[in-house]
Amino acid sequence: MSESIYKIIDLVGSSPNSWEEAATNAIERAGQSLRDLRIAEVQKLDIKIEDGKPAQFRTNLRLSFKYQD
Amino acid sequence: MSESIYKIIDLVGSSPNSWEEAATNAIERAGQSLRDLRIAEVQKLDIKIEDGKPAQFRTNLRLSFKYQD
Amino acid sequence: MSESIYKIIDLVGSSPNSWEEAATNAIERAGQSLRDLRIAEVQKLDIKIEDGKPAQFRTNLRLSFKYQD
Amino acid sequence: MSESIYKIIDLVGSSPNSWEEAATNAIERAGQSLRDLRIAEVQKLDIKIEDGKPAQFRTNLRLSFKYQD
Amino acid sequence: MSESIYKIIDLVGSSPNSWEEAATNAIERAGQSLRDLRIAEVQKLDIKIEDGKPAQFRTNLRLSFKYQD
Amino acid sequence: MSESIYKIIDLVGSSPNSWEEAATNAIERAGQSLRDLRIAEVQKLDIKIEDGKPAQFRTNLRLSFKYQD
Amino acid sequence: MSESIYKIIDLVGSSPNSWEEAATNAIERAGQSLRDLRIAEVQKLDIKIEDGKPAQFRTNLRLSFKYQD
Amino acid sequence: MSESIYKIIDLVGSSPNSWEEAATNAIERAGQSLRDLRIAEVQKLDIKIEDGKPAQFRTNLRLSFKYQD
Amino acid sequence: MSESIYKIIDLVGSSPNSWEEAATNAIERAGQSLRDLRIAEVQKLDIKIEDGKPAQFRTNLRLSFKYQD
Amino acid sequence: MSESIYKIIDLVGSSPNSWEEAATNAIERAGQSLRDLRIAEVQKLDIKIEDGKPAQFRTNLRLSFKYQD
Amino acid sequence: MSESIYKIIDLVGSSPNSWEEAATNAIERAGQSLRDLRIAEVQKLDIKIEDGKPAQFRTNLRLSFKYQD
Amino acid sequence: MSESIYKIIDLVGSSPNSWEEAATNAIERAGQSLRDLRIAEVQKLDIKIEDGKPAQFRTNLRLSFKYQD
Numbered sequence: 001m002s003e004s005i006y007k008i009i010d011l012v013g014s015s016p017n018s019w020e021e022a023a024t025n026a027i028e029r030a031g032q033s034l035r036d037l038r039i040a041e042v043q044k045l046d047i048k049i050e051d052g053k054p055a056q057f058r059t060n061l062r063l064s065f066k067y068q069d
Numbered sequence: 070m071s072e073s074i075y076k077i078i079d080l081v082g083s084s085p086n087s088w089e090e091a092a093t094n095a096i097e098r099a100g101q102s103l104r105d106l107r108i109a110e111v112q113k114l115d116i117k118i119e120d121g122k123p124a125q126f127r128t129n130l131r132l133s134f135k136y137q138d
Numbered sequence: 139m140s141e142s143i144y145k146i147i148d149l150v151g152s153s154p155n156s157w158e159e160a161a162t163n164a165i166e167r168a169g170q171s172l173r174d175l176r177i178a179e180v181q182k183l184d185i186k187i188e189d190g191k192p193a194q195f196r197t198n199l200r201l202s203f204k205y206q207d
Numbered sequence: 208m209s210e211s212i213y214k215i216i217d218l219v220g221s222s223p224n225s226w227e228e229a230a231t232n233a234i235e236r237a238g239q240s241l242r243d244l245r246i247a248e249v250q251k252l253d254i255k256i257e258d259g260k261p262a263q264f265r266t267n268l269r270l271s272f273k274y275q276d
Numbered sequence: 277m278s279e280s281i282y283k284i285i286d287l288v289g290s291s292p293n294s295w296e297e298a299a300t301n302a303i304e305r306a307g308q309s310l311r312d313l314r315i316a317e318v319q320k321l322d323i324k325i326e327d328g329k330p331a332q333f334r335t336n337l338r339l340s341f342k343y344q345d
Numbered sequence: 346m347s348e349s350i351y352k353i354i355d356l357v358g359s360s361p362n363s364w365e366e367a368a369t370n371a372i373e374r375a376g377q378s379l380r381d382l383r384i385a386e387v388q389k390l391d392i393k394i395e396d397g398k399p400a401q402f403r404t405n406l407r408l409s410f411k412y413q414d
Numbered sequence: 415m416s417e418s419i420y421k422i423i424d425l426v427g428s429s430p431n432s433w434e435e436a437a438t439n440a441i442e443r444a445g446q447s448l449r450d451l452r453i454a455e456v457q458k459l460d461i462k463i464e465d466g467k468p469a470q471f472r473t474n475l476r477l478s479f480k481y482q483d
Numbered sequence: 484m485s486e487s488i489y490k491i492i493d494l495v496g497s498s499p500n501s502w503e504e505a506a507t508n509a510i511e512r513a514g515q516s517l518r519d520l521r522i523a524e525v526q527k528l529d530i531k532i533e534d535g536k537p538a539q540f541r542t543n544l545r546l547s548f549k550y551q552d
Numbered sequence: 553m554s555e556s557i558y559k560i561i562d563l564v565g566s567s568p569n570s571w572e573e574a575a576t577n578a579i580e581r582a583g584q585s586l587r588d589l590r591i592a593e594v595q596k597l598d599i600k601i602e603d604g605k606p607a608q609f610r611t612n613l614r615l616s617f618k619y620q621d
Numbered sequence: 622m623s624e625s626i627y628k629i630i631d632l633v634g635s636s637p638n639s640w641e642e643a644a645t646n647a648i649e650r651a652g653q654s655l656r657d658l659r660i661a662e663v664q665k666l667d668i669k670i671e672d673g674k675p676a677q678f679r680t681n682l683r684l685s686f687k688y689q690d
Numbered sequence: 691m692s693e694s695i696y697k698i699i700d701l702v703g704s705s706p707n708s709w710e711e712a713a714t715n716a717i718e719r720a721g722q723s724l725r726d727l728r729i730a731e732v733q734k735l736d737i738k739i740e741d742g743k744p745a746q747f748r749t750n751l752r753l754s755f756k757y758q759d
Numbered sequence: 760m761s762e763s764i765y766k767i768i769d770l771v772g773s774s775p776n777s778w779e780e781a782a783t784n785a786i787e788r789a790g791q792s793l794r795d796l797r798i799a800e801v802q803k804l805d806i807k808i809e810d811g812k813p814a815q816f817r818t819n820l821r822l823s824f825k826y827q828d
Contacts, residue, residue: 005719008700008750010767012823018158020087023116024123029764029826031121040123042114045180047161047199052169054162054178060767061116064702067719074236077217077267079560081616089156092185093192098557098619100190109192111183129560130185133219136236143650146631146681148353150409167350167412198353202633205650212581215562215612225365227294230323231330238328247330249321252387254368254406259376261369261385268323271564274581281512284493284543286422288478296363299392300399305419305481307397316399318390336422337392340495343512355629357685374626374688405629424491426547432710434570437599438606443488443550445604454606456597459732461713461751466721468714468730474491475599501641503777506806507813514811523813525804528663530644530682535652537645537661544806572708575737576744583742592744594735613737639779666801668782668820673790675783675799695788698769698819754771757788 007067010043014056019045022059034065076136079112083125088114091128103134145205148181152194157183160197172203214274217250221263226252229266241272283343286319290332295321298335310341352412355388359401364390367404379410421481424457428470433459436473448479490550493526497539502528505542517548559619562595566608571597574611586617628688631664635677640666643680655686697757700733704746709735712749724755766826769802773815778804781818793824 013026019042027040044060082095088111096109113129151164157180165178182198220233226249234247251267289302295318303316320336358371364387372385389405427440433456441454458474496509502525510523527543565578571594579592596612634647640663648661665681703716709732717730734750772785786799803819 004704005716006702008702011826012765012767014763018087018156020123020126026764027116027118027123028121031118037118037121040116040118042116045114045183047165047178047180049165049169049175049178052166052175054158054165057158067701073221074233075219077219080619081558081560083556087156089192089195095557096185096187096192097190100187106187106190109185109187111185114183136218142635143647144633146633149412150351150353152349164350205632211566212578213564215564225294225363227330227333234323234325234330235328238325244325244328247323247325249323252321252390254372254385254387256372256376256382256385259373259382261365261372264365274563280497281509282495284495287481288420288422290418294363296399296402302419303392303394303399304397307394313394313397316392316394318392321390343494356688357627357629359625371626425550426489426491428487432570432708434606434609440488441599441601441606442604445601451601451604454599454601456599459597459735461717461730461732463717463721463727463730466718466727468710468717471710501639501777503813503816510806510808510813511811514808520808520811523806523808525806528804530648530661530663532648532652532658532661535649535658537641537648540641570708572744572747579737579739579744580742583739589739589742592737592739594737597735639777666804668786668799668801670786670790670796670799673787673796675779675786678779694773695785696771698771757770 005067006064008062008064010060010062012058012060014048014058016054016056019057019059022057023061026059026061027063030063030065034063036066037063039064074136075133077131077133079129079131081127081129083117083127085123085125088126088128091126092130095128095130096132099132099134103132105135106132108133143205144202146200146202148198148200150196150198152186152196154192154194157195157197160195161199164197164199165201168201168203172201174204175201177202212274213271215269215271217267217269219265219267221255221265223261223263226264226266229264230268233266233268234270237270237272241270243273244270246271281343282340284338284340286336286338288334288336290324290334292332295333295335298333299337302335302337303339306339306341310339312342313339315340350412351409353407353409355405355407357403357405359393359403361399361401364402364404367402368406371404371406372408375408375410379408381411382408384409419481420478422476422478424474424476426472426474428462428472430468430470433471433473436471437475440473440475441477444477444479448477450480451477453478488550489547491545491547493543493545495541495543497531497541499537499539502540502542505540506544509542509544510546513546513548517546519549520546522547557619558616560614560616562612562614564610564612566600566610568606568608571609571611574609575613578611578613579615582615582617586615588618589615591616626688627685629683629685631681631683633679633681635669635679637675637677640678640680643678644682647680647682648684651684651686655684657687658684660685695757696754698752698754700750700752702748702750704738704748706744706746709747709749712747713751716749716751717753720753720755724753726756727753729754764826765823767821767823769819769821771817771819773807773817775813775815778816778818781816782820785818785820786822789822789824793822795825796822798823 013022015021040061048056082091084090117125151160153159178199186194220229222228255263289298291297324332358367360366393401427436429435462470496505498504531539565574567573600608634643636642661682669677703712705711738746772781774780807815
């Protein structure tokens with residue numbers, strides 16, 4: 001059977017500067033070990049606050065990649 | 070009947086740099102032909118990945134404008 | 139009874155530049171009077187349009203803080 | 208191929224008096240140019256406020272009609 | 277065991293005039309045979325269109341009543 | 346920093362006659378003390394039933410206004 | 415009062431072959447005793463697995479019919 | 484046709500002590516007349532308050548059972 | 553500005569045989585006039601019933617294509 | 622105008638033992654200053670973990686009470 | 691402690707012919723390495739389009755199996 | 760790059776006694792191999808029924824932990 005099977009995972013990246021950078025951090029980390037990443041869908045955005053100011057922007061991403069248990 | 074009728078459309082803009090720039094691209098393109106744009110609501114954010122890195126940030130926007138079939 | 143009770147509020151910040159700056163404005167304003175802010179969850183992002191261009195990026199945030207009616 | 212294809216659009220009607228009248232305004236306007244309207248589903252109701260009082264009741268409707276690009 | 281058990285049902289009422297009247301029709305019909313109705317929650321509003329005009333306003337209600345299979 | 350911050354609150358108004366009147370009651374009450382109300386979004390509609398008939402139509406509204414803790 | 419009242423029920427049909435056949439089984443069974451069925455909306459699809467293979471495709475349907483308690 | 488058809492109903496049980504006990508009350512009551520109950524999914528939890536204290540914990544459950552109109 | 557803008561539309565196809573065939577009908581019809589269709593997301597499945605049997609399987613699809621007002 | 626207006630707030634209570642106790646803590650605290658609390662709807666349940674074990678069960682509740690800005 | 695713990699994963703299968711076959715491909719692949727699969731819930735259906743025609747039907751499934759990190 | 764990346768997984772624990780105990784079982788099992796668990800969010804509660812009575816309370820939890828593929 002030649003049809004591809006994909007697995008979906010949720011990752012959360014963070015950055016002190018922006019949600020784009022937070023997402024980039026998560027994608028680049030995942031790209032070190034997962035094959036064939038194509039789309040990352042944002043599931044949720046939030047902000048960790050310290051001393052009444054934003055400390056970390058966090059991006060929760062859904063990623064799919066070729067399945068190999 | 071003088072009440073205004075609005076139509077709603079969904080557009081997706083993209084940018085290699087940020088979701089704000091992706092949204093701006095879509096709004097400026099829509100603004101060339103649609104009248105009376107006032108609010109754009111984000112429906113979804115995602116990222117197109119190439120070679121394990123973010124290639125395009127994409128912003129899905131809902132826009133309303135004066136209806137003229 | 140020593141367990142803490144938290145209250146949740148929704149705020150909307152705005153910025154001509156980015157959703158991160160809009161969120162930061164709302165958090166810093168809230169931090170002037172609310173104690174123990176820790177996480178701000180994004181509920182909604184939108185854009186106010188003027189003359190066919192983005193005028194304000196707006197971030198709707200959910201914040202929790204120690205309850206004191 | 209004889210099966211019908213339908214297209215779905217979202218319209219927003221408004222009225223100073225009621226959400227039913229707002230919906231009626233949108234449906235009658237759409238009916239001038241769209242064929243075979245049968246059901247309008249309410250997606251959202253809201254109210255535009257002026258001087259602390261309701262100025263316009265607005266009804267966001269989803270309508271389907273025979274598709275002809 | 278003296279605690280009451282409630283059952284929930286969904287009904288759809290209709291009226292040529294308003295969603296309130298549509299809801300009233302459904303509640304009064306249900307009230308003929310069901311005991312202890314207290315709250316009706318609106319699940320959905322729609323409109324049946326005939327000849328390009330609203331023909332029936334329809335209200336989908338969720339009702340709870342004392343359970344007796 | 347001149348950007349405005351808005352706070353969002355949920356109110357429930359009621360009326361024996363209609364959901365529009367219920368919403369109007371809540372908005373007029375809020376307008377006595379809150380500044381710069383512009384849009385009220387309907388979150389939920391329900392009906393309080395007494396003696397098998399509608400007694401109160403209730404409208405749950407989300408309102409935003411200028412924030413001043 | 416001549417307006418019709420409809421009741422909504424949820425049924426689950428199953429089939430070893432397809433979700434369409436599962437839905438058909440549920441509709442034909444309901445049609446033996448319920449009057450005036452017109453639309454069945456899919457609420458959920460799932461699959462019962464046995465020995466690592468699909469054993470039953472199941473379709474959860476929402477059906478409305480004329481109300482007679 | 485030998486495939487089973489299931490019907491889904493929503494019940495609400497209550498208890499002064501816990502949501503588990505509230506659910507148990509509803510399931511045991513339903514089990515007196517319904518065949519082949521297997522899973523109860525929680526749809527909603529709430530609390531009835533009297534004199535500023537919890538009076539009843541209530542569990543809204545979705546149950547499926549063999550259909551026999 | 554070279555970034556592509558996409559527009560999203562919702563279509564409903566129907567077939568007496570299957571939801572796949574219903575979707576295929578809608579996609580092939582849209583493909584006659586829209587450029588660069590790549591993904592169709594299912595929004596909703598339903599069935600039109602006649603004489604107590606399924607008459608039409610209907611598939612509501614969300615499609616994106618290159619925007620040219 | 623004699624119709625009552627209600628305001629809705631979200632509180633989060635916590636307890637090392639159970640979600641019921643967490644909810645009770647929040648309700649009793651709110652009851653010290655808010656009038657006419659009647660229903661608390663659960664919005665979300667979560668658990669704070671310390672050293673790999675549950676440290677606090679937390680219940681997020683929606684409460685309505687008579688509005689007096 | 692003898693209670694079983696289950697882990698949930700999301701897989702996407704594809705097929706040129708049907709969503710049922712796409713789901714079967716994903717389940718059979720997962721069944722090679724995961725124990726005790728019992729239910730697969732459909733999370734999403736979509737279609738990959740090539741040359742204006744459906745090329746792959748894709749089924750996104752949620753599967754649970756016995757947990758062994 | 761020093762920013763932490765988190766992975767999210769969904770587990771289901773069960774207990775004959777309570778949803779809290781079911782959650783505790785899942786968390787303690789996960790804590791044996793996953794680092795830095797801090798929050799578990801409830802996704803779903805259900806009950807396995809045997810002989811018309813609750814046999815297992817089950818809690819579906821979402822957990823995040825430091826990512827190391």
